[in-house]
Amino acid sequence: MPANTTEIEKRLWEAADDLRANSKLKSSEYSMPVLGLIFLRYADYKFE
Secondary structure: OOOOHHHHHHHHHHHHHHHHHHOOOOOOOOHHHHHHHHHHHHHHHHHO
């Protein structure tokens, strides 16, 4: 788990760059998969 917000921000930007580069989705279309992943991570964290 990242130790500070700077590291979290860096990892989020890298993930967004990978998603934009490696998918055929338009920028307006990839918010749903990203929000789904964020929700799943949150749910996993809450139920641990």
